[in-house]
Amino acid sequence: MPRGKGFDDRRYTITREAITAAETVIRPYIRRTPLLRLDAADFGLASAPLAFKLEFLQHSGSFKARGAFANLLLRKPPAVGVVAASGGNHGVAVAYAAQRLGVPATIFVPDVASPAKQAAIRGLGAKLVISGSLYADALAASEAHIAATCAMPVHAYDQAETLMGQGSVGLELEQDAPDIDTLLVAVGGGGLIGGIAAWFERRVNIVAVEPELAPTLHAALAAGEPVDAPAGGLAADSLAPRRVGQLMFPIARDNIDRVVLVTDDAIRQAQETLWSRLRVVTEPGGAAAFAALLSGRYEPAPGERVAVLLCGANTTAVKFDA
Secondary structure, three states: OOOOOOOOOOOOOOOHHHHHHHHHHHHHHOOOOOEEEEEHHHHOOOOOEEEEEEHHHOHHHEOHHHHHHHHHHHOOOOOOOEEEEOOOHHHHHHHHHHHHHOOOEEEEEOOOOOHHHHHHHHHOOOEEEEOOOOHHHHHHHHHHHHHHHOOEEOOOOOOHHHHHHHHHHHHHHHHHOOOOOEEEEEOOOOHHHHHHHHHHOOOOEEEEEEEOOOOHHHHHHHHOOOOOOOOOOOOOOOOOOOOOOOOHHHHHHHHOOEEEEEOHHHHHHHHHHHHHHHOOOOOHHHHHHHHHHHOOOOOOOOOOOEEEEEOEOOOOOOOOOO
């Protein structure tokens, strides 16, 4: 892909060595999430080895806890605490990490953040501020708060420590599933896929999956640099920032195989299928990677060993009878 004019292509410290070091620091605070192996035929697809990385079982209900703890442990939060802007999951994760470590936290979210995520943030003792209708609105409000208070910002995806923490997902996958050929990963701001791609360095094919209504990485790769993209759809509270991060972009450009776009209907069908076949509950963003496989937007080659990252489950989509 062409480089954008004036684009900063520094790699910072997001390397396998840095991810390994960060993983050692955060390990006492995170779960090693399980890998579920089955056959794609279980879902009406051509028979082939299939694995699900169940990262929605992570503390705080998503992979975001890894990056949150990396920030709070590898940096030094001031007495006034930390501030994060989030569509929801990052805010829950920062609130959880802050509670565990005794650090004050203020979380800014847009009004599209799901009630489940808002309730979780409040329940973890963080101050919740609802600002605007998009993640970009919440980010702008958080930046004004940081300027006024000197609190430490914990960026959801454009911070080296965030990417190093999320990269520990790749480290676990390589240890638990060294035989996979391809990994499907949902993309919002790109912290998760950036960290994972930095870890694997093309040793597996990494396929980025985005909603058609929030094609941030797709637009960035077409333009040669991060650019504004639409930010809507069913998964708007987790996969719809205005643009991908500057830090992850060169990593993704050089290390992912392709970007696949999926419809909201496909995401909804993936959620329903995971529940009906496996009794697994995911939020829309958490099911997006599987939607690419289930809908046929990504078609594996015969015998290709595919892994799918199920990355979040902060939802009230399933209600249980009393």
